Amino acid sequence: xxxxxxxxxxxxxxxxxxxxxxxxxxxxxxxxxxxxxxxxxxxxxxxxxxxxxxxxxxxxxxxxxxxxxxxxxxxxxxxxxxxxxxxxxxxxxxxxxxxxxxxxxxxxxxxxxxxxxxxxxxxxxxxxxxxxxxxxxxxxxxxxxxxxxxxxxxxxxxxxxxxxxxxxxxxxxxxxxxxxxxxxxxxxxxxxxxxxxxxxxxxxxxxxxxxxxxxxxxxxxxxxxxxxxxxxxxxxxxxxxxxxxxxxxxxxxxxxxxxxxxxxxxxxxxxxxxxxxxxxxxxxxxxxxxxxxxxxxxxxxxxxxxxxxxxxx
Amino acid sequence: xxxxxxxxxxxxxxxxxxxxxxxxxxxxxxxxxxxxxxxxxxxxxxxxxxxxxxxxxxxxxxxxxxxxxxxxxxxxxxxxxxxxxxxxxxxxxxxxxxxxxxxxxxxxxxxxxxxxxxxxxxxxxxxxxxxxxxxxxxxxxxxxxxxxxxxxxxxxxxxxxxxxxxxxxxxxxxxxxxxxxxxxxxxxxxxxxxxxxxxxxxxxxxxxxxxxxxxxxxxxxxxxxxxxxxxxxxxxxxxxxxxxxxxxxxxxxxxxxxxxxxxxxxxxxxxxxxxxxxxxxxxxxxxxxxxxxxx
Numbered sequence: 198x199x200x201x202x203x204x205x206x207x208x209x210x211x212x213x214x215x216x217x218x219x220x221x222x223x224x225x226x227x228x229x230x231x232x233x234x235x236x237x238x239x240x241x242x243x244x245x246x247x248x249x250x251x252x253x254x255x256x257x258x259x260x261x262x263x264x265x266x267x268x269x270x271x272x273x274x275x276x277x278x279x280x281x282x283x284x285x286x287x288x289x290x291x292x293x294x295x296x297x298x299x300x301x302x303x304x305x306x307x308x309x310x311x312x313x314x315x316x317x318x319x320x321x322x323x324x325x326x327x328x329x330x331x332x333x334x335x336x337x338x339x340x341x342x343x344x345x346x347x348x349x350x351x352x353x354x355x356x357x358x359x360x361x362x363x364x365x366x367x368x369x370x371x372x373x374x375x376x377x378x379x380x381x382x383x384x385x386x387x388x389x390x391x392x393x394x395x396x397x398x399x400x401x402x403x404x405x406x407x408x409x410x411x412x413x414x415x416x417x418x419x420x421x422x423x424x425x426x427x428x429x430x431x432x433x434x435x436x437x438x439x440x441x442x443x444x445x446x447x448x449x450x451x452x453x454x455x456x457x458x459x460x461x462x463x464x465x466x467x468x469x470x471x472x473x474x475x476x477x478x479x480x481x482x483x484x485x486x487x488x489x490x491x492x493x494x495x496x497x498x499x500x501x502x503x504x505x506x507x508x509x510x
Numbered sequence: 511x512x513x514x515x516x517x518x519x520x521x522x523x524x525x526x527x528x529x530x531x532x533x534x535x536x537x538x539x540x541x542x543x544x545x546x547x548x549x550x551x552x553x554x555x556x557x558x559x560x561x562x563x564x565x566x567x568x569x570x571x572x573x574x575x576x577x578x579x580x581x582x583x584x585x586x587x588x589x590x591x592x593x594x595x596x597x598x599x600x601x602x603x604x605x606x607x608x609x610x611x612x613x614x615x616x617x618x619x620x621x622x623x624x625x626x627x628x629x630x631x632x633x634x635x636x637x638x639x640x641x642x643x644x645x646x647x648x649x650x651x652x653x654x655x656x657x658x659x660x661x662x663x664x665x666x667x668x669x670x671x672x673x674x675x676x677x678x679x680x681x682x683x684x685x686x687x688x689x690x691x692x693x694x695x696x697x698x699x700x701x702x703x704x705x706x707x708x709x710x711x712x713x714x715x716x717x718x719x720x721x722x723x724x725x726x727x728x729x730x731x732x733x734x735x736x737x738x739x740x741x742x743x744x745x746x747x748x749x750x751x752x753x754x755x756x757x758x759x760x761x762x763x764x765x766x767x768x769x770x771x772x773x774x775x776x777x778x779x780x781x782x783x784x785x786x787x788x789x790x791x792x793x794x795x796x797x798x799x800x801x802x803x804x805x
Binding site: 211212215216218219220223224226227228334335337338339340342343346347349350353354361445446448449450452453456457467468470471472476479480482483486487490491 | 642643645646647649650651652653654655657658659660661662663664734738741742745746747748761764765768769772775776779782783786787790791794
């Protein structure tokens, strides 16, 4: 178990190196001289020279990457051109907001998808099952920013129940925080629950056909115990791993949802940076997102390993 | 003599009574939901091609006398903040969405299939390097990578399509690579090698036709994802630039007028939803029809 974990961790190193090269390489896509572009509106030769020296743009590409990576490993992701703040500080400021949104969305997704998936597997072919399938396909096809807009139209504009925007820190006022977060979390959560429900359903169908489920029924156990205790526990194992892949969707979706509900998180940070031509911030956010995504996937694999004793060797 | 011995049984195998494609097509034709998806896609294709004749008004013509008018007999879908006809803009917006879907998936398809075939066919170090790079791309969430690419390339519809196409390519690399690895050990590939076919000929005429089915299924589903991605980038201001109409950018503007002109937000979103749903239904149907395990 421990050896497996270490092996997986070591295997991450080349992936992370390639990811960092990819993100560093984005800079090469900028048309023209990066120093000139990074200088923004202030095009005086001193400022351009400052950027050129600071980012080692006069050195060969591999050397530039070496400097950038060495900084990154020490937590130095450069400086925002716009705010003059270190990128690391900006990210640490916005990260908790997006993490809260992601956790709430995951919670909503699990609450919707697991029961729906179980019911549609148990009552396969019923109206329930068809309804759940339609819901899943709609969820997959619904652009989440549009769902967000529709919810604002209904709950904020028409009914006036929830605020359309205005994030409040949970440390300040938990009630107001939840009121502002419930719609965006629901929007993100339903999108993921569509996928999770499909996985739960197919995994449950597979498990329900297994011999040990028949045995459990044969010994006279109630259907509820068979489904919840014998089948569901085993069916959920693959759902965990597949669900982890949805964390990427969650992070992508957060960019749009935060834009719709004006939530000052990670997504808003990257979009504002894009429009301010604050490239160091864009690179920093993508690097942190990709690293987080890779680590979360590793954790999901570990969980899969823990829950599935057959894999232990 | 050896050539004859190999080719004559092959001719028997290649021509059964109904070819696999005909069987798949018939199976797809019986799937009503998939056919509904196909019909809806065709409907949007017609809208896109004949937009100049179908749209009742000029999609970019502003009219100060008709600003944010609710839907009426004159303007079925209402008008926007500059007095432009929302219906005409939705009809013209079909072009941007469909083009983005098709062009970006073509980019992913060409990149992905070629690179995936090289990785699967040659194996070894080549495969190893390609697979690590693919992993790196897949480690970045799709839309975030597309946003980053579009940001560095500069905002425009063309760059959005390139960004989406490049971001989605790794999925095709993986799919193709896995298929090629399975197929290259088949007897007919071995036979082709034995009679002296060049690697390029083996790749194109023996391996490629056998990986087409899963690639078609994946492409259809990828178009659905690409349409949403283009709408997302345009919504964020990184896709189609104003005043040219696109569903995503229409929603971006509509967001600012939700109190006074809710209809601006309804129609473009509904169009995205229906088109994406249609591609997903068609893709699911194609998977059922083309995957031999489902037969």
